[in-house]
Amino acid sequence: MRSTVNIFDVAKYAGVSPATVSRVINKHPNVRPQTRQKVEQAIRDLKYHPNVSAQRLAGGVTRTIAVVIPHYEGVFYSYYAVEILRGVGIVCDALGLDLILYVATREREALPIAAGGVIFADIISQYNCLKNTIERGIPTVVINNVVDDLPVDCFAIDNRGGAKEAVEYLISLGHTKIAHITGDLNTQSAVDRLTGYKEAILKAGIELRPEYIQEADFSRVSARVAVEKLLKLRPRPTAIFVASDEMALEVVSVLKEKGLNVPRDISVVGFDNSPSAVQSPVPLTTVKQPLLEMAREAVEELHRIIENKKGRHIYMSHVAPHKVYLHTELVVRNSCQPPLV
Amino acid sequence: MRSTVNIFDVAKYAGVSPATVSRVINKHPNVRPQTRQKVEQAIRDLKYHPNVSAQRLAGGVTRTIAVVIPHYEGVFYSYYAVEILRGVGIVCDALGLDLILYVATREREALPIAAGGVIFADIISQYNCLKNTIERGIPTVVINNVVDDLPVDCFAIDNRGGAKEAVEYLISLGHTKIAHITGDLNTQSAVDRLTGYKEAILKAGIELRPEYIQEADFSRVSARVAVEKLLKLRPRPTAIFVASDEMALEVVSVLKEKGLNVPRDISVVGFDNSPSAVQSPVPLTTVKQPLLEMAREAVEELHRIIENKKGRHIYMSHVAPHKVYLHTELVVRNSCQPPLV
DNA sequence: CTGAAAGCGCTAACAA
């Protein structure tokens, strides 16, 4: 029945107590080097592996954090999600943490968490799950969304500021007929980018034309439809701020199909600074998000929370949760120029 | 110290024993509906969540499987890896299993496994880890690689057969000057595709010219270098079988840059049937891999092993492990035609 | 520096 070798076996083999074996495993300082060696040898000889569940149950350390990502169609295709994953992966590696990626396939109320802490990336319809996790006292951090009504640390991109900067750049070039193709407005980021666009326009004293704002949903087809509508308008926009590079690339192709030149006839700015933005025939001016940075900060914070909790055995709920917005950066390439007179 | 509500709290609250609560949680049939309701109410009232570690430790079911993928640069960009993940995700969903994605950041000897079983996807430098997992008696399945010297079920694509079929198609069109751009030959799949190419050539009685075989590594740049070499050869190949769609697409662009038309001047066949193969200016004839199917079979098999183990409490090592090769399918599109005379 | 013993939360016989 008991098939695997456990800590008692190792203890017996090494002629010590289980407690000592445990100390060796957990790298406690108070073990005589000689004893340590004996134990390590025993572990090797017996091919012993600590039982993670038991370790956890007994209140030991868990060098594991989980990342929850929603399983929307195409998560893994998005430059975005993948970049975050990479960032998390890199930091975990540096911190010696094991990483569990938890793909939230269906909406669920609770997570069968077996990790020391969890990062919620891109919460879409995972609100309850998040709330639940926080209530259970599991160290939690949110990435890419700011949840105001929950006591949790959040790390997000300053989408509003990034959008504003992009549009202001267009304005500085002399554009006034600036259109915007939005992302999926169910998304916080799309809404924020739209807000940034409006702010920049208004701040410059330019008239805000509703027909210059075309709603899309981050997909290429939606961008195509949007730009076609835009082209029919008079006066025709001389610049378009597009809510994602993916869509911006589609915009560029459509424009090309219609015999329009980017940037001569119409300037285009994207958002994401995705790799394809560089490879495109017209290298795209776009907004770069500090995704890796965001992931890094999130993991580090989570790690801190976990360590803290371990030390005090209370969750420091009295500390006001951070709501961090990370700044974007405008990457100027070749898709913009002053409008023709 | 004991902050979370446990099974005893629930039992007391509902006026039953912990065992009964456990039965309710695990959906055992022998519980009076009335009792069940009381317990469920208690669980809800107290916001109780079973402790996964304790469940596992006590020998209960684990409705969780892990997928181990190597963290090579760009895993998440590969259509391939993502597709497998999707397949696994879908089946897990159907089976009601929770899915843990384990990204093997660094090579490690053992996995801190907290799952009922594990799927190794695309073992690259994870051999020891795999071996170790098997030795520990953890239900294991390998996907996309066939490991002959380990007693483990393997599900892989018939790369050799797929490549052979692709080249035979080219031959049937009348080509004899057929080149091949290989993938990363550290990879089993690339080697197998090369083998398939050679077999088809030889079987047709065509001379095998070493210079027609250019080694690349699945990256676009390597493909570019490879075609350029190929184009300098005399007689110039009239068809190229490329080991991946990604590379094939690059080949098409290079050819176009050189003023050559695909398929008129040179026919091109890819491998993967990735989405970009369709979207490309010249829709690519390619080899479709049953990735979802592969994932499905693997998960189902793993599930079977887990259930079996649970029932008998012995690992059925006497059953010869399956080594399954799944058949590919040639998808004919517009990148090939008979050679010009 | 090391050992003995008391749990961590849950499940699974075995009784009742």
Next chain:
DNA sequence: TTGTTAGCGCTTTCAG
């Protein structure tokens, strides 16, 4: 149908 009880494997005071 339900309760009692003995672990699962490990960590961690507390003694020594």
